[in-house]
Amino acid sequence: MIWASMSDFLDMGGYGFYVWGSYLVALVCIAGEIILVFNRKRTLLRHLSLIHQSTKQEKRNETAS
Amino acid sequence: MFLWIIQRDLLLAMRRRSDVLTTLFFFVIVVSLFPLGVGPEMNILRTMAPGVVWVAALLASMLSLGRMFASDHLDGTLEQMLISPQSLSLLVMGKALAHWLVTGVPLVLMAPVLGIQYDLPGDALLVLTASLLLGTPVLSLIGAIGAALTLGLRGGGVLVSLLVLPLYIPVLIFGAGAVEASAAGLGAGAHMSLLGAFLLASLVLAPWTAALSLRISME
Amino acid sequence: MFLWIIQRDLLLAMRRRSDVLTTLFFFVIVVSLFPLGVGPEMNILRTMAPGVVWVAALLASMLSLGRMFASDHLDGTLEQMLISPQSLSLLVMGKALAHWLVTGVPLVLMAPVLGIQYDLPGDALLVLTASLLLGTPVLSLIGAIGAALTLGLRGGGVLVSLLVLPLYIPVLIFGAGAVEASAAGLGAGAHMSLLGAFLLASLVLAPWTAALSLRISME
Amino acid sequence: MLEGNNLECVRGDRRLFRDVNFSLEAGGLMQVQGPNGSGKTSLLRMLCGLATPAHGEIRWNGAEIRALGDGYYAAMTYLGHLGGVKDDLTAIENLRISSALGGVEIDERKAHDALQHMGLGGRELLPAKVLSQGQRRRVTLARLLVCGTVLWILDEPLTALDTAAVKLMQGLMEQHLEHGGMIVMTTHQEIEITAVATQRLQLA
Amino acid sequence: MLEGNNLECVRGDRRLFRDVNFSLEAGGLMQVQGPNGSGKTSLLRMLCGLATPAHGEIRWNGAEIRALGDGYYAAMTYLGHLGGVKDDLTAIENLRISSALGGVEIDERKAHDALQHMGLGGRELLPAKVLSQGQRRRVTLARLLVCGTVLWILDEPLTALDTAAVKLMQGLMEQHLEHGGMIVMTTHQEIEITAVATQRLQLA
Amino acid sequence: MAINWFKYSSPASFYFLAGKMIPLFSIAAIVLCAVGLYIGFFVAPTDFQQGEAYRIIFIHVPAAWMSMFLYVIMAMWAGIGLAFNTRLSSMIATAIAPTGAMFTFLALWTGALWGKPMWGTWWVWDARLTSELILLFLYIGFMSLQAAIDDPRRADKAGAMIALVGVVNIPIIYFSVKWWNTLHQGASVSITQSPKMATTMLTGMLIMSLACWMYAIAVVLIRTRAVILERERHTAWVGELQGAAR
Numbered sequence A: 001m002i003w004a005s006m007s008d009f010l011d012m013g014g015y016g017f018y019v020w021g022s023y024l025v026a027l028v029c030i031a032g033e034i035i036l037v038f039n040r041k042r043t044l045l046r047h048l049s050l051i052h053q054s055t056k057q058e059k060r061n062e063t064a065s
Numbered sequence B, C: 001m002f003l004w005i006i007q008r009d010l011l012l013a014m015r016r017r018s019d020v021l022t023t024l025f026f027f028v029i030v031v032s033l034f035p036l037g038v039g040p041e042m043n044i045l046r047t048m049a050p051g052v053v054w055v056a057a058l059l060a061s062m063l064s065l066g067r068m069f070a071s072d073h074l075d076g077t078l079e080q081m082l083i084s085p086q087s088l089s090l091l092v093m094g095k096a097l098a099h100w101l102v103t104g105v106p107l108v109l110m111a112p113v114l115g116i117q118y119d120l121p122g123d124a125l126l127v128l129t130a131s132l133l134l135g136t137p138v139l140s141l142i143g144a145i146g147a148a149l150t151l152g153l154r155g156g157g158v159l160v161s162l163l164v165l166p167l168y169i170p171v172l173i174f175g176a177g178a179v180e181a182s183a184a185g186l187g188a189g190a191h192m193s194l195l196g197a198f199l200l201a202s203l204v205l206a207p208w209t210a211a212l213s214l215r216i217s218m219e
Numbered sequence D, E: 001m002l003e004g005n006n007l008e009c010v011r012g013d014r015r016l017f018r019d020v021n022f023s024l025e026a027g028g029l030m031q032v033q034g035p036n037g038s039g040k041t042s043l044l045r046m047l048c049g050l051a052t053p054a055h056g057e058i059r060w061n062g063a064e065i066r067a068l069g070d071g072y073y074a075a076m077t078y079l080g081h082l083g084g085v086k087d088d089l090t091a092i093e094n095l096r097i098s099s100a101l102g103g104v105e106i107d108e109r110k111a112h113d114a115l116q117h118m119g120l121g122g123r124e125l126l127p128a129k130v131l132s133q134g135q136r137r138r139v140t141l142a143r144l145l146v147c148g149t150v151l152w153i154l155d156e157p158l159t160a161l162d163t164a165a166v167k168l169m170q171g172l173m174e175q176h177l178e179h180g181g182m183i184v185m186t187t188h189q190e191i192e193i194t195a196v197a198t199q200r201l202q203l204a
Numbered sequence F: 001m002a003i004n005w006f007k008y009s010s011p012a013s014f015y016f017l018a019g020k021m022i023p024l025f026s027i028a029a030i031v032l033c034a035v036g037l038y039i040g041f042f043v044a045p046t047d048f049q050q051g052e053a054y055r056i057i058f059i060h061v062p063a064a065w066m067s068m069f070l071y072v073i074m075a076m077w078a079g080i081g082l083a084f085n086t087r088l089s090s091m092i093a094t095a096i097a098p099t100g101a102m103f104t105f106l107a108l109w110t111g112a113l114w115g116k117p118m119w120g121t122w123w124v125w126d127a128r129l130t131s132e133l134i135l136l137f138l139y140i141g142f143m144s145l146q147a148a149i150d151d152p153r154r155a156d157k158a159g160a161m162i163a164l165v166g167v168v169n170i171p172i173i174y175f176s177v178k179w180w181n182t183l184h185q186g187a188s189v190s191i192t193q194s195p196k197m198a199t200t201m202l203t204g205m206l207i208m209s210l211a212c213w214m215y216a217i218a219v220v221l222i223r224t225r226a227v228i229l230e231r232e233r234h235t236a237w238v239g240e241l242q243g244a245a246r
């Protein structure tokens, strides 16, 4: 193990801000992208099921009348 | 009514989300072009920085002036505004404010990042942002006058620059001056209070003047 | 037919004499704004000069891109061009050429005067003018692609900058580089021949690409 | 009451008309007629205060319209050649905004109903740029359903409309006149509108 | 001969029409009819090659129009909703340039005569922006007098025209048909055009 | 083995195929990332020149590489879509752009955070850095253009034009290195020369790059699925999908 302690690890030989700043932002970006892309799909699916329902409704009305 | 106009213009801007972004990126790109043309020496760049950022902000704000009235003019909405039972100055004020929200605010938020690229020290960054915050609304307000006067003239896009740039110059000088003064260790207070005075004056005078210009252009 | 298009666009430009003048004045004003923002030291200004002049030329040419197709689009002329029994690439080439005659040529003629303001030595002035002469047609040609792609999109004026500026960058680097190289006593030959190559390449490729883009935009 | 006294219109070096006099009472319809370029649009723009007559004056309830300003504008709706329809907004947004500009703020529901009535049901949420010419025109005209003003000034309201829509407009105008409204309009199409008092103003 | 086979048009998420078939011979007139938004303009733009049908094909003298390209364009004139009239140019310049674009270069004299014939005598040298709506329309239509093409595709050519001009257009179209031309047109106004073969295409 | 490629080039079958592949790539990405980070932070020794700051390399270099690769791949798919009118390839191009822009941003950000301790400044205008910035603009231009166009077919084609034209720009800017005095590290990984850095560092970097590849593929597949659904929402198979989901 090259790190003596947790705080040593976090300090990164004095460069903690830069190193962790990089990895943190990378994490945020990746997490953000994943959330966004799943959100996009979820709202889309909700939208689609609404459309689907309304078209089914229309069809039923047509056959009824 | 005032709120209606702002809301409407913001709605239009949101419908075209790209509009807001593109003004911003125009700003970013212009600022980033200079080092390409001038070369990468940091010392020169640092001296240029306030001037370049301010000129870019000015151009970005100016270029989007065309949008302020032109499309309303083309499709006849502006006619309707003139014969609307609302105060025209207020309408114009609303449009200028919406313009600032869409073009000015993003620039102000972006400026520190660009300042860092030019290696400006921390307090100069602060002054740069503050000066832009005071200065960009002035640009939108003065711009409204120019946009109103050049309405419907083709080549208006460039004509408006011609009319408006001379009026922008004091803002530019004191805006960039504030940053330079603070970088040189002199306080930026005097410059800032002048910018504030410009802002007040243009808030009072510009909407009225622009409304008058609109009436003239539409006659 | 090619000649017809050029003649027509020039006629339109003449009908609006102000158009030509305003692009030119925009160029002049931008170049003159920088000393105001940056401060009056001659040494710094001299180093900045090629970059500033080139960036201003680039902006001036870019800002007038909107006019290249937009008005033809709005009033339906462009539809007529698409269904005209002429080659569309040739039509586009004509329009780009007309654009250059109206915006590029005046800039080239004006540049030496502005160079003198920045205290550039004589041969640097010569190189500046020559590099602009080679470079500005490239700007018009590349610009035609951007203008065609953003046709009818609102906020197009700024979107087109976003698309086109990254493509302008090589021209800017080598154009300003040529002047700097000659000021530094190295020959400008390599830069100039690269600019020439850009010009040839864009003459061959750009009209075709822009024509394709036009068809895409009008679908 | 809308009155025009000795109106004269000069455009460029051409005098389009002179000595035009009329007076329009509640329930009255005035059809301005004349060939292309005879000055109908010019006259209508004068009546809105968008252009100044070379000579003569226009009075609304006895007072000059220029002097009245907003008081006049609150009583009048003008629909010109240009629709004032924004390509990027939906039909509903267009209607709400244009009527707010005219001084009447309406909610979504009401805008929706007005558009429905104009035959745009199901298209309320499309951006206006994809609408057909006639549909755009209908969006513009829908304002008449919600504006609540007395005086309507309509410049060729029927262009691009199909026969069903023309009939609709006809009904709408008749209803407005019945309720004591006033209409000044131009059109090149044949249209019969029953009104208490119809006058035709013929421009050379 | 112009033929459409099984044409289908989809705009956004709406199918405007499908299975549209027609064939137009020399001297034939086709009136495309239908309420607002039924797809008339969309159909006409397809016939010009400005839009691609979702399905089906359009043939000119037996060959697909896309494949023909310029050969087709040289035989056709399309006048759409938009006039292609430049505000800053005079009527004469507008006409000369638009017909040059269409492949026919005409001299001043000829342009002058065409405009005169369209009732724009004395206005040839005014910039188009000061013309009235109807006069602008006439400038656009003047192209038909000089184009010399066989197939005319006209989208609501009669909007903004006064009765005299409508009559003029009627005569012009009849003459064109007599000489073996073909016309596809839409209009919401009543117009009687005598032709060898008139067909009406009704869009839902 | 004859694979019926046409089968997979239809959006519908690609949708299902991608659905099956996503978990594979996601797991691979997570595992590789864990291994890479472990090597990067616990195995690789301290650099004698840069101290611990060099550990940014494990994210910086993969991000920088991905940013460039993804652009070229995006342009390629867009070009195929334009040339052969295959909708699926255009959709993939559309789906790649945001991920590419994200990596470009990361390369810039991590580079800036690295530059401050190493060069004493957040940013210099040297060729490598500038070209990376321009790459970001190209991505943004592509995305804004597509966002500004409502009609998806037109958006695809217009986007393809600008992506392809933008490719021309990349080598030009890249070669402008000659005209600039550069602070940035040159290529230290190359096939001909023996690696200049410690093997553990190199392995860590390569494994992280692989992890980024896997991640990019997974996210692009997910986004492509979303784009497919958006574009094909009126087709029968999407309707059935909904019927099945009910």
Ligand code: HEM
Residues within 6 Å of the ligand: F057, F060, F061, F064, F065, F107, F108, F109, F110, F111, F112, F114, F115, F116, F118, F119, F122, F123, F128, F129, F130, F132, F133, F184, F185, F186, F187, F188, F189
């Ligand atoms: C914002 C600033 C920076 C940007 C945009 C940037 C961009 C890039 C790019 C595009 C690459 C890949 C190029 C290639 O493979 O040849 C790269 C690789 C690399 N960068 Fe940076 N960089 C930045 C700052 C830094 C800093 C400050 C350092 C270290 C002092 C650094 C060290 C490296 C190293 C070691 C490589 C790997 C080179 C190789 O092995 O091929 N970068 N960077």
Ligand SMILES: Nc1ncnc2c1ncn2[C@@H]1O[C@H](COP(=O)(O)OP(=O)(O)OP(=O)(O)O)[C@@H](O)[C@H]1O
Residues within 6 Å of the ligand: D011, D012, D013, D014, D016, D034, D035, D036, D037, D038, D039, D040, D041, D042, D043, E123, E126, E130, E131, E132, E133, E134, E135, E160, E162
């Ligand atoms: N500057 C000018 N010089 C000469 N004539 C002008 C000028 N400006 C306008 N005109 C003429 O004034 C008239 C304007 O008419 P207006 O638009 O009011 O006509 P209109 O009756 O509405 O016609 P339409 O039925 O075609 O709409 C036109 O005949 C036009 O030629």
Ligand SMILES: Nc1ncnc2c1ncn2[C@@H]1O[C@H](COP(=O)(O)OP(=O)(O)OP(=O)(O)O)[C@@H](O)[C@H]1O
Residues within 6 Å of the ligand: D123, D126, D130, D131, D132, D133, D134, D135, D160, D162, E011, E012, E013, E014, E016, E034, E035, E036, E037, E038, E039, E040, E041, E042, E043
């Ligand atoms: N993106 C879209 N989504 C939904 N509907 C659309 C879209 N684009 C166009 N439409 C519809 O397609 C039709 C276009 O019709 P078109 O312009 O061809 O009509 P038209 O027959 O010429 O009508 P008009 O008589 O009004 O000129 C309209 O009904 C419009 O609402």
Ligand SMILES: [Mg+2]
Residues within 6 Å of the ligand: D040, D041, D042, D155, E132, E133, E134
């Ligand atoms: Mg009129």
Ligand SMILES: [Mg+2]
Residues within 6 Å of the ligand: D132, D133, D134, E040, E041, E042, E155
């Ligand atoms: Mg139509």
